[in-house]
Structures are given as structure tokens and as C-alpha cells.
Amino acid sequence: MTLGEHRQWNVRSGIDDSPEEREQPDSGASHEASEAEAQLVALAREGNRDAWARLYQQHFDQILRHLTYLVGDPQLAEDLTQEAFVRGYKAAATFRGEARFTTWMSRIATNVARRHLRRASVRQRTWLGFASLVRTNPERVDIEQTYEDEVRTKVLYRALDTLPVQLREAFVLRDLMGMPPAEAADNLGITKGNLAVRAHRARTQLSAELARRGWGGDRE
Amino acid sequence: MSDDHLRIVEDDDVDAEAPRLRLEPFAASAQRYLDAELGRRQTRPVPPLRLPASGRRVAWAVAGVALAAAAALVLWIVGPTVAGEGTRVDPDQASRVVAEDSGDDGVAVPREPAPERVHPRPEPVDEATVESLEALDAEAQKLWHAGDLSGAAERLRRITELGGDHRYVELAYADLVTLARQRGQNDEIQTLWREYLERFPRGRFSRDARASLRGK
Numbered sequence: 001m002t003l004g005e006h007r008q009w010n011v012r013s014g015i016d017d018s019p020e021e022r023e024q025p026d027s028g029a030s031h032e033a034s035e036a037e038a039q040l041v042a043l044a045r046e047g048n049r050d051a052w053a054r055l056y057q058q059h060f061d062q063i064l065r066h067l068t069y070l071v072g073d074p075q076l077a078e079d080l081t082q083e084a085f086v087r088g089y090k091a092a093a094t095f096r097g098e099a100r101f102t103t104w105m106s107r108i109a110t111n112v113a114r115r116h117l118r119r120a121s122v123r124q125r126t127w128l129g130f131a132s133l134v135r136t137n138p139e140r141v142d143i144e145q146t147y148e149d150e151v152r153t154k155v156l157y158r159a160l161d162t163l164p165v166q167l168r169e170a171f172v173l174r175d176l177m178g179m180p181p182a183e184a185a186d187n188l189g190i191t192k193g194n195l196a197v198r199a200h201r202a203r204t205q206l207s208a209e210l211a212r213r214g215w216g217g218d219r220e
Numbered sequence: 221m222s223d224d225h226l227r228i229v230e231d232d233d234v235d236a237e238a239p240r241l242r243l244e245p246f247a248a249s250a251q252r253y254l255d256a257e258l259g260r261r262q263t264r265p266v267p268p269l270r271l272p273a274s275g276r277r278v279a280w281a282v283a284g285v286a287l288a289a290a291a292a293l294v295l296w297i298v299g300p301t302v303a304g305e306g307t308r309v310d311p312d313q314a315s316r317v318v319a320e321d322s323g324d325d326g327v328a329v330p331r332e333p334a335p336e337r338v339h340p341r342p343e344p345v346d347e348a349t350v351e352s353l354e355a356l357d358a359e360a361q362k363l364w365h366a367g368d369l370s371g372a373a374e375r376l377r378r379i380t381e382l383g384g385d386h387r388y389v390e391l392a393y394a395d396l397v398t399l400a401r402q403r404g405q406n407d408e409i410q411t412l413w414r415e416y417l418e419r420f421p422r423g424r425f426s427r428d429a430r431a432s433l434r435g436k
Contacts, residue, residue: 060266074257152249175247207239
């Protein structure tokens with residue numbers, strides 16, 4: 001299989017880049033896209049770095065989104081996305097192709113996020129710059145929706161930092177990312193029943209934490 | 221067990237509804253905010269993937285990195301008497317060997333130039349250095365909690381000098397600012413934020429830094 005000049009790998013580079021021009025498989029070509037991806041994966045499993053770089057380009061956005069939601073910091077998520085793909089590259093030979101490539105990479109991404117979040121000192125400093133923001137009067141809510149969203153997001157992730165990692169993961173995948181229970185359970189390597197329990201506990205603890213910080217209830 | 225069964229179990233639990241309702245506005249805000257941030261991110265090219273070098277080159281690369289890191293440490297310890305007045309040790313030199321060592325594999329996609337950058341982007345660091353950064357960070361936190369602010373600051377400073385573009389360096393700057401604030405060193409805060417912005421003009425604390433320097 002010819003992978004072409006490396007310039008083609010950066011399909012999103014250059015001043016003409018825009019989301020609309022980005023390569024997107026349409027429904028009619030989805031079978032061909034799956035076959036092409038399967039070939040890339042097969043090459044990557046044999047240690048072909050070019051193939052892996054191509055897979056990285058194709059799946060970067062999706063894994064970045066997954067990690068952004070888990071850690072709540074888009075810039076940090078970008079670092080972790082790199083780390084996830086490096087780990088995936090090292091483990092490519094173990095990918096048996098029973099699951100979709102995206103599913104497999106998402107699991108690796110979840111593990112990378114989990115490893116990062118378990119370093120308590122890092123979690124406590126995630127929103128260092130915004131600590132003063134959440135300590136101000138929470139009723140001072142700007143009219144602009146975007147500012148309000150930003151404040152609530154940071155308050156939520158600050159509260160998420162107080163949860164055990166496994167509860168955080170369950171809440172993020174189910175309530176923030178809207179992942180179906182089966183997919184979320186598979187991603188976390190637990191049963192659906194276990195996932196439901198963790199998500200419920202996460203909501204209860206989060207709700208209490210937000211109330212403790214003066215957020216939630218009638219303020220909304 | 222089907223998903224519907226799980227939903228019924230949760231819906232029947234009246235106590236489960238109250239937390240979910242309280243969290244809904246936060247979840248909705250987080251989805252809007254993060255998706256907007258991700259949408260903005262998608263207008264920029266995917267950064268090149270930095271894969272480890274393969275084969276026999278690894279041994280030479282590791283040896284080269286170890287040697288360069290040792291040299292950097294010696295220069296840091298000896299200080300300006302050797303390196304010259306005002307010269308900062310360049311920790312990037314050590315990591316450059318690994319980052320560029322892709323040989324015939326051709327995977328090293330050239331980095332996209334960032335025209336708005338005035339200073340060259342810091343280079344990544346190798347795994348051995350990352351472990352050193354982790355150890356220094358843990359030490360700094362321990363000293364901080366024990367009340368030894370100077371000791372903590374010294375460890376954090378070492379991280380900024382050895383850590384290249386690793387996220388520990390950004391966190392170290394943020395911690396140094398907090399320490400300076402604790403010690404009432406306002407001038408030091410300004411110096412730190414300027415230094416941070418030179419190295420990470422679009423870093424995760426860049427907005428805080430600019431706001432602080434503008435006096436907000």
C-alpha cells in the first residue's frame with residue numbers, strides 16, 4: 001500500500017484548512033474507509049510507523065475530545081493525546097482487531113487520563129489560576145452565556161477533582177459525553193451494573209460538593 | 221442486563237433525581253464550553269506525532285541524552301562562572317537528540333511553524349528527565365507542606381530549567397507564582413509570569429499571566 005508523501009499526512013495543514021475541507025468519510029464510502037483503516041492497522045501492528053502516523057492524523061480529534069472531557073483542560077488533553085498515541089504505537093502489536101480501532105484507542109486514552117489524574121498534586125493544581133474565580137461571589141454571573149459556561153465548567157471540574165478517579169470517569173463518560181452504558185462500561189473495563197452504581201455515587205457526591213461551594217439549587 | 225433495565229433502576233430511585241437535576245446546568249455548560257474549545261482547536265493543524273526512535277539508535281540516543289543532561293546539570297550547578305553571565309542552561313539540547321532521531325523511518329513530520337511565536341518552541345524531554353521532574357515536583361510539594369518555602373521554590377526552579385516543554389514546567393511556574401504571592405514578593409510574580417509567557421505564549425496559564433501583568 002502506498003502511503004504517499006508525508007505532506008499528505010498533514011491533511012489539515014496549510015492556510016486553506018477548515019473543518020469543511022477536512023477529510024470526512026461519507027455514508028456511501030464508509031465500507032471503503034473501514035477497509036482502508038483495517039489495512040493501516042494491519043501495517044501498524046507490524047511496526048509500520050508511517051501507517052501509525054496516518055492513523056494518528058485520522059483519529060486525533062476524537063481522542064482529543066475524549067481526553068478533554070476526562071481532564072477538563074483542552075491544552076493538557078493535547079499533551080495526553082500525544083502520550084496516548086505513543087502508548088498505542090508501543091502496544092499496537094497486541095491489538096487483535098476484535099474491537100474498532102477507535103474503541104481500542106479510547107481505552108488507552110482513558111488509562112492515560114487515569115494515570116495523570118491519580119497524581120493528586122497535579123489535580124489540586126489543575127485550575128490554579130482560577131481558584132480566585134470560584135472563591136468570588138458565585139452570584140456574580142455575567143450575562144454572556146460563554147462566560148457563564150466557562151465559569152460553570154471550571155467549577156464543575158474543580159468539584160470533579162475531589163472525586164475518586166473511578167467515579168469521575170463514570171460521570172464524565174455518561175453524563176458529560178453521553179456515552180451509551182455499554183460503551184462506557186467497556187471503555188472503563190467494568191460491568192454496566194458497576195457503571196450505574198459509580199455514576200450514581202458520582203452525581204450524589206458532586207451535587208453535595210457544589211452545594212458546599214455555594215453553587216447549585218436556586219442559584220441556577 | 222439491558223440498558224433499559226438500568227435506566228428503570230435509576231429512575232425509580234427518587235433520591236437519584238435531585239443530584240442529576242442540580243448537575244444538569246453544569247453538564248450543559250461544560251458540553252458547550254468544551255465543544256467550543258475543541259471547535260476552535262480544529263482550525264489548527266494536528267501537531268506532529270513524536271514517536272520514540274526505534275532499533276539500535278535507541279541506545280546511542282539514550283547515551284547522548286544522558287550525557288547532555290549530565291552536562292546541563294553540571295553547568296547549572298557551576299553556574300554563570302562557566303556558562304557566562306546571564307546564560308541559561310538549555311535543557312532543550314538534551315531532548316533534541318531523541319526528538320529528531322527518526323532516521324530512515326521518515327515518521328518525523330516537520331513541525332508546523334507558529335508565526336506568532338517570537339521564541340522557539342521548547343523541545344520535549346526524554347523519559348529519564350520526566351522521572352527527575354516528577355521526583356523534584358514531589359519533593360517541592362513535600363517541602364511546601366512542611367513550610368520550607370525556599371526549599372520548595374528551589375526545586376520548582378530546577379524543574380523550569382530542566383523540563384523543556386513538559387507540563388510540569390508550566391505547573392512549576394504556576395506554583396512559583398503562588399509561592400511568591402505567599403511570601404509577598406509582587407515583583408517576583410511579574411518576573412515569573414513574563415518568563416512563563418516567553419516560553420509558553422499560549423500555555424494553559426497564559427491568560428492568567430497576561431491578566432496579572434495588566435494588573436487585573
